[in-house]
Every structure is written in C-alpha cells, then in structure tokens.
Amino acid sequence: MGVSLQPVSMDNWYACTQLKVKGEQAAVFPAPVVYWIAESKYRHDYELRAVYGDEELVGFIVFCAEPDEDDNYWIPALMIDERHQGKGYGKAAMVNLIALLGRMGCKRLMIGHRPNNHIAGSLYESLGFQKVSDVVVDGEIIRLLHID
Template structure:
C-alpha cells in the first residue's frame, strides 16, 4: 500500500496523533496516544511514529529500539483511527515498522503483546507471521516474529 507511510513524531503531527481514537470495543486494550507520547519523552529508546494515509495522520505506533524481554525488540503501540480501520492501513504500517526495526543493530526478534480477546490484533499479527509460543505478561500474550538472519 504505497499511500501509507510512517513519519517520526514531530511538532506538526503529535497533536493529530493525540486526537485519534480506536473503537469503543478496542479502547480497553490500548493506552491513549497521549500517554504513549509522554512515555516516549521519558524513555528515549522508544520511537514514536505517526501513520499517514494519503497525507493524513490516521494512526500511531511506537517501538523500542533496544532489546528487552524474550531477547526481542518490542512493539509498544500500534493503532489506526476507528474511521480508517478495515482498509489494510494497519497491516501496511506494521510492515513498514518491521522494515524500520530490522535496520536496528542486532535485531533478531520483534515481539508484541496484546490482550487475548483483541481479535483485530490477533488477526493482524497472525497474518504477518508472528508466532504465539505461549509467553504471557500479566493480561497480555506476547507473539514473536523472527527476522531472517
């Protein structure tokens, strides 16, 4: 999907990211973008990005640029505004994020955690070859994508 791109969070797009919303059914599964943006200011290894579709901010994602649990680099957030869901934007943005993360030094695994009842997240990560090895962190399951070495 060539009309989807990631842009590092900046002065021009941070507020648009704060205004984005997921559906009411998804809201219990994800922190607000404002909280994620604040977290990135206190944890400098976190990399926040706006997701653009046809030059409009429609989503937000954030990942850690250093290795953590399960010897992987973690995706902290990924969301697409409720008005733009179901169009393949989340999958395209996730693929772009994986490509960005693969450029980091020594990345072998990308890990993302999500609530087991979040079927949208489950379908997205399954379609991108993330594997559930049974790892659990609190109420979340962690799935892993192994990158080719």
C-alpha cells in the first residue's frame, strides 16, 4: 500500500469535501472537511493535505507549517474516510507527515483528540505521542511527539 500526502488543489478540493467519518464518529470529528478548507484561507499557517492510498483519495490532514510561541507544531485535524478506516491509512499518513515536518525543522509535534476517541489515542500512542497531562484542554487530550 503506497500512501502519499498531496496538496489540496483545484483538482482535488471538491473530492476532499466529500470525505466523511462514520456517523458515530461525528461527535469526535465534528467539523467537515469544507470547514478546514475555508479556515485555511484565513489561517496563513494551515497546510492541507489529501491522503491517497495509491491513486485513491482516502483521507485529509491539516497541519501547521509554522511553530507556535512554544516552538510546537500542531496537527489540528486528521481524518480517514469511513470507507477506508481500519486499513492502516491513518498510521501511514501520520508517518509521512511526521517525516515531512521533521524535514521542515519540527522538533515538537502536538495533536489533540477527544477523550472518548480511543482509536485515535491508540494510534497516536503507537507513533510515540505521549499525553502532555491528564487534564482535558478545550475538550481534548493533548499529546506531544519529540522528533529527533
């Protein structure tokens, strides 16, 4: 399985807006892709990537291309379409993104997830993300990955 991250462009933006999570996941991933595309037009640090499994669009990622005041880079959103979940695309996409951000100079990578999103928590832990604390911030558990 070849997983790649491609920029969201005129050619694929609409297809990205058609991606969706399973109905029961709407509470843990409440913002649709179209929201992230719109917000990226006003947040200069947001970068969008379409996740492809071979040639097929399977997911979507938003990340910050610039660090915050504490030198942390953030991943505001990662989603894999309901038809492609459970096939390893999320983990492969994260591995690719971590490598990309490492090449950009990122040393501290942050991500959050809803406390009841155990699948996301397990995925991030498997990649080396550690809880920053047991305190929930803005409805999310915050995790940190140190990149060498």
